[in-house]
Amino acid sequence: MIRRWRGAGRNGTGMLEAAIRNRTTRVAASGHRLLLRSMTALASIAIAPPALAAPANTRADGFLTTLTEPHLAVSFAFVAGSAIFVLTTAVFYRMELRNWRAREAGMRAELAELSSAHDRAEILIGAESQIVVSWESRDAQPRIEGDPTTLGTGIGGRRILAFGSWLGAADASAIEAALQRLRERGEAFRMTLKTNAGRFIDAEGRALGGRAILRLRDVTGERAELMKVKREFKRIHDELERLRTVLDSVDQPVWLRDGDGKLAWANAAYLAAIEAESVEDARGRKLELLDSAARAQAAQQREAGKRFAARTAAIVIGKRRMLDVTETPSPGGAAGVAIDVSEVEQLRTDLNREMEAHVRTLDQLPTAVAIFDASQHLTFHNTAYRQLWGLDQPFLDSGPADNEILDRLRGMRKLPEQADFRSWKTDVLSAYRSIEPRETWWHLPDGRTLRVVANPNPNGGLTYLFDDVSDHIKLESRFNALLRVQGETLDTLAEGVAVFGSDGRLRLSNQAFARLWRLPEALTTDNPHLDAVIAHCQQNVPAEEPWAEIRAAVAGGADGRTGFALRMERKDGIVLDCAGQPLPDGAMLLTFIDVTASVNVERALTEKNDALERAAQLRDEFVHHVSYELRSPLTTIIGFTQLLSDETVGALNERQREYAGHIMRSSGALLAIINDILDLASIDTGSLALEPGEIDIRETIEAAVRGLEDRIAESDLHLDITVDETIGSFTGDGKRIRQVLFNLISNAIGFSEAGGRIRVSAQRRDDEIVFSVADQGQGMPEHVAARVFERFESHTGGTTHRGVGLGLSIVRSFVELHGGHVKLESSPGTGTTVTCVFPADGPRRLAAE
Incomplete structure (x- = not known):
């Protein structure tokens, strides 16, 4: 109970006293009631047994007359027991009463101590200007005690917890976050706040006895001054840190030196320049940006209190650079900055070099140049000027x-002849007072004509440019004559020619252009616009597409002008080829050629080609159909021949067996031809699909050879197979690869003589698999080798072998389906070598594409 009311204040103390009195009263009353009940029970026990034990005839005669000795003994025993019980109850009651009185005394002593502590707490709280806010639980209402003027006038009650009304935004956010952590997790805090009125408040929060306590104290006197100093120090420190951050971000080295001239601070650019990790590292290794001479000069200026500024060379990150160094004395040391002017120095050097180059260039110009300053004296002239006038160099x-x-x-009689030379010279020299360039023409006595330009200089003076235009005038005359000849030449051309300028107007045209489009003479002589010419020409060619392309080509900008070619057909059946070509001056040259005859021939050839293609298509369809039709009876023939050869229907004589063997071999060869034709037909129609998989190269070659072992033995040939042990496998259609190798080896067998040698090899080259089949046959000339891969092309090569010409065609088709290529090398007398190159992942790559 004491803990329940601890810390409740003076009101809580009164309530605690009343509770103690109520408890004591209840205990005493309970004891009295217990004692009374015990005595009543004792009396009833003493009387009730005799009454209950007496006979019925004696009850009416009275109590004393009916008692007997046994009855009295029993009654006295009950009375004695009841008395003992009552005495025990009384003793227990007195002992309990003493215990409660002792507890009451202890509670009263603790209550007095709490009251004293409460008084001391109130005295302590009231001794200084502060406010205490407490929360008994997270959701409980706050209890506020203390002086409301601590936070300033007008701030009291619940408004104290509206921190944003009397604190800055940053301080309000900080204390709200700290207060939330205190109430949720019991996390204590202490901070100094600054009110909007400029007062400092010490805020302290902690958890005490299950409560969250917030204490706000006004900071005054020396502590307030200390807080102001701390705040000012923090502001200055933050500004200094920001300044250091800014200086660290600049690319120019910046540093500070102490009174002894030692490095006190440097930014990141300075440390990077001297390749040091920190200022301490630089001082420890005695690294400096400037050399000793520059540092000595800076020290002299610093001791004299003067600013040091110089341009000096330094090693920056291992490279020699030119720096503009400035070091200014400051209290307790000096501050320096270095600006990299290597590029400026390089630009200055380049500028001087450019000026020298310009002087040399001006000396090479045919135009005479002379520059006069504001006092009208010559400051520069080039070689052409000296040679033009023949003046002495010393002069x-x-x-x-x-x-x-x-x-x-x-x-020297080198100026134009003038009746009044004085006035002429005055007019020439008046250009010094002009602000616009002046252009004049001088006709010299020796027949030359000079174009003279007097250009005012920005700082006063003139720049004279003397151009000898005598040859230009002669060339212009010749050009006009040439232009007339060109016009006559264009008029004799059969092609229509028209030139449209960048403004879209007709500049030049010949008579063929006018005749071709039936243009009236007035339209061609008045430089009409392109739209007017097109409007007249559309009467014969009403289609809009060609004219839109011509408009776009003529109207395109300087960068958008491109050549074009198109064909248009007039309503009268004449076909014209129009070509456009941009000219260097921005104009567009259009030519119109009558190609009606060639178009008619082309149409006839096209129709003939279409007929040939249709015939070839019909041939392929016929072959494909016939091949399918032949396959069924051929299969039957092979089946019956096999049945006869096995002698299942009866024995055969030697001649019959020979005939059956011939039929079997011929049927097999015919079936192979039909299968080849069907494969080619499937390739043509695009219905043949590869079935890629991992192919073991050596096993594939051996499988192809097994089907030809009988022919090799019959022809008495030697077969050499060369395959690298580590060649492994590659991706492809195994069935088609075997068919390619079978056809190549079969072809080599057919063109090899008895005793010859056939070489089959396979190798991996980068990402390619290369198969090669070479024979030692008669070979073939170049014109024949160029056609052997075509269908139905067969070459005997001087042997008895003759095929239908499908084997190599199928080889090329299957190789190309795998994304590879075939190469044939052959010449008469040296044999033939066929090389097939497959990509290692051919079908996969083709599928990706």
Whole structure:
């Protein structure tokens, strides 16, 4: 009970006293009631047994007359027992009463101590300006005690917990987050807050006795001043850190030196330049950005209190660079910064080099150039100027005035003849006062014509440009004559020619163009626009597509002009080929050629080709159909021949067996031919699909050879197989690969003589598998080798072998289906070598594509 009311304050103390009194009263009353019940029970026990034991005839005579000695003994025994019970009850009651009184005294002493602690707490709380807020549980309402003026005027009651109303946003967010952690997890905190009025508040939160306690104290006096100093120090420290961060982010080295000239701080660029990890590392290894001479000069300036500035060379990250170094004295040391001007120095060097190059270029120009300053004296001239006027080099190097040069040239009779030379010279020299370039023409006495441009300089003075245009005038005359000849030439052409400028207007056309489109003379002589010409031409070619393409080509910009070619057909049946070609001056040249005759021939050839293709298609369909029809009876013939050869229907004589063998071999050869024809037909129709899988190369070659062992033995040939032991396998259709090898070896057997040798090899080359079959037969000439892969092409090669010409065609088709290629090498007398190259993952790659 004491713990229940601990910390409840003065009101809680009164309530605790009342509870103690109520409990004591209840205990005493309970004891009295127990004693009374015991005595009543004793009396009833003493009286009831005799009454119960007496006979019925004695009850009416009275109590005393009916008692007997046995009855009295029993009654006294009950009375004695009841008395003992009552005495025991009384003793227990007194002992319990003493215990409760002792407990009451202890509770009263603890209550007094709590009251004293409560008074001391109130005195402590009231001794300083503070506010205490407590929460008994997470969802309980806060209890607020203390001086509300601690936080400022107008802030009291529940408004204290509206931190945003009297704190800055950052402080309000911080205390709300800390208070939430205190109430949820009991996490204590302490922080200093600054109110909007500028006062400092010490906030402390902790968990105490299952409660969350928040104490807000006003910080005054020296502590408040200390808080202000701390805040100011933090602000300055943050600004310094921001400044250091900014300096660390710049690319120029920045550093600070102490009073002894030692490195005190440096940014990241400085440390990277000297290849140091930190300032301490730089000081430990005595690394410096500047050399000793530059540091000595900087130290002298620093001791004199002056600013040091110089351009010096330094090693930056192992490279020599030019730096503009500035070191300014500061209290307790100096601050320095270095700016990399290597590029500026390089640009300056390049600029000087460019100026020298320009001077050399001007010396190579045929145009005479002379530059005069604001005082009208010569400052520069090129070789063409000296050669144009024939002036002495020492005279020009002396920087003569412009009027002196004009007077000397007049004396040398190299200036235009003038009736009033003084006025003419004054007019020439007036260009110094002009702000616009001035262009004049000088006709010299020797027959030359000069174009003279006087261009004012930004800083005063003039730049003269003297162009000898005598040859230009002659060339212009020749060009005009050539243009007339060109016009006459164009008029004799049978092709229609028209030139449209970048503005879309007709600049040039010949008579063939006008006749071809029946253009009136007025339309061709007035430089009509392209739209007007097209509007007239559309009467013969009403289709819009060709004219839209012509418009786009003519109207396209300088970068969009491209050549084109198109064909158009007039309503009268004439077919024209139109071609457009952009010209260097931005114009578009159009030519129109009558190709009616060639188109008619082309149409006839096309129709004939279509007929041939249809005939070839009919042939292929016929062969395909006949092959299917032949296969069924041939299979029957082979079956019956096999039945006869096995002598299951009767014995055969030697001649019959020989005939049956001939029938069997011929039927097998015919079946192979039909199967080849069917395969080619399937390839043509695109219905033949490969069944790729992992192929063991050596086993595939051996399987193909097993089907030809009898022919090899009969022809007395030697077969050499060369396969690398580590060649492994590759991806392909095993059945078709065996068929390719079978056809190649069969072809080699057919063209080999008895005793000859056939070589079969396979090798892996990068991502390719290469099969090669070579024989020692007669070979074939080049023109025959070029056609052996075509269908139904057969070459005997001087042997008795002659096939239908399908084997090599099937080989090429199957190899190409695998994504490979076939190569044949042969010449008369050297044999034939056929090489098939397969990609190792051919079908997979083709499927991906």
